[in-house]
Amino acid sequence: MRWSWKIGEVAGIGLYVHATFWLLIAFILFMNWSHGHSITTALYGAAFVLVIFGCITLHELGHAWAAHRFGVQTRDITLLPIGGLARLERMPDDPIQELWVALAGPAVNVAIAALLYAVILSAGGRVSFDQFEWFGGNFLNKLMVVNLWLVAFNMIPAFPMDGGRVLRSLLARRLEFGRATRISARIGQGIACLFGLAGLFSDPFLIFIALFVWTGAEQEAASAKMHLSVGDIPVQHVMLRDFHTLRPDDTLAQAVEQVLSGWREDFPVVFGDHVLGMLTREDMTRSLAQSGPETHVRDSMRRDIATVDPRQKLEQALAMLRECNCRSLPVELEGRLVGLLTMDNVGEFLSIHSALRQSGRKTRDQREKDAVRSSSDTII
Numbered sequence: 001m002r003w004s005w006k007i008g009e010v011a012g013i014g015l016y017v018h019a020t021f022w023l024l025i026a027f028i029l030f031m032n033w034s035h036g037h038s039i040t041t042a043l044y045g046a047a048f049v050l051v052i053f054g055c056i057t058l059h060e061l062g063h064a065w066a067a068h069r070f071g072v073q074t075r076d077i078t079l080l081p082i083g084g085l086a087r088l089e090r091m092p093d094d095p096i097q098e099l100w101v102a103l104a105g106p107a108v109n110v111a112i113a114a115l116l117y118a119v120i121l122s123a124g125g126r127v128s129f130d131q132f133e134w135f136g137g138n139f140l141n142k143l144m145v146v147n148l149w150l151v152a153f154n155m156i157p158a159f160p161m162d163g164g165r166v167l168r169s170l171l172a173r174r175l176e177f178g179r180a181t182r183i184s185a186r187i188g189q190g191i192a193c194l195f196g197l198a199g200l201f202s203d204p205f206l207i208f209i210a211l212f213v214w215t216g217a218e219q220e221a222a223s224a225k226m227h228l229s230v231g232d233i234p235v236q237h238v239m240l241r242d243f244h245t246l247r248p249d250d251t252l253a254q255a256v257e258q259v260l261s262g263w264r265e266d267f268p269v270v271f272g273d274h275v276l277g278m279l280t281r282e283d284m285t286r287s288l289a290q291s292g293p294e295t296h297v298r299d300s301m302r303r304d305i306a307t308v309d310p311r312q313k314l315e316q317a318l319a320m321l322r323e324c325n326c327r328s329l330p331v332e333l334e335g336r337l338v339g340l341l342t343m344d345n346v347g348e349f350l351s352i353h354s355a356l357r358q359s360g361r362k363t364r365d366q367r368e369k370d371a372v373r374s375s376s377d378t379i380i
Helices: 021-034 039-069 095-122 139-154 162-172 177-201 205-230 252-260 281-291 314-324 343-379
Strands: 004-010 013-018 074-080 083-088 267-271 274-279 328-333 336-342
Touching (some): 013 039, 039 074, 095 162, 162 177, 177 205, 274 328, 274 336, 314 328, 336 343
Parallel strands (some): 013 074
Antiparallel strands (some): 074 083, 267 274
């Protein structure tokens, strides 16, 4: 995710903090200052927020652990002001597996709350669920209450919260996956409308939550539609096999000739069959303006690029294209360049694939109508 900084790694999963997260810390400090609290109290409030986000990180790691149990890897975890985001390679196709992955996060918060409850009682303290003070109060008791709030909030049956995925997984046991997603998304958007109305008459922050839920529902519905379209299609069925490459010693003038002759705007830069990098249109035009057409390709190409395997699922490759914010990715098999995956070609493939599916449905519907007509003729 853009504007994010890596702060660590757990079990191979990168932990990132979004830039807007620090705005939350600054807001907490400002609120303490505006209420006339001391610097110590302000730092106490900021530390409490950081501990909360530590619990949120454990929540997201719970999702990652459950997904790993079902063979799904987690790309990274990003902390945002509104919570955490664990980016899985994909959601499990089995509804029961998705259910367990969705419940794993809230289960971590329940465990934390139970542990804090036991610690407070063993220390001779008093547990209070109805008295909560942002400024002051018992640190452990407040942390326990916040973890219970996190469970309640995340179990709201609306995307992108865990409750939305729980709802979809339960519906998907009886319904087709796409229909289960659409129903869950509509329920989530209905809840978003309720949050928005409540925010108009009470807390304006609810309006922000409403927008977050509404957008999450739309994105999940779009993601599910994409999954149904390309879920089991390998990259080798979509990649370009007829493409041009450049060598590191070629000049940008030679690259321009390739572009003007009608070839693609992004070129793999190779040494033999080994990919060294990619020369994109943006890199080429920037280098042409700065250093001229005699510049070597090796001085303008991007070296830190991802490659995909032709046997890899197209859905995963599309996620990689979105992550690197690029139009093309080299396709390598055992270290040898065998193809080029481009967004243009994927779009053309999906358009044709959609037309064929519609044609198949029309043919199937026509066969059913003919069968009904034939049956009626027989009865008459």
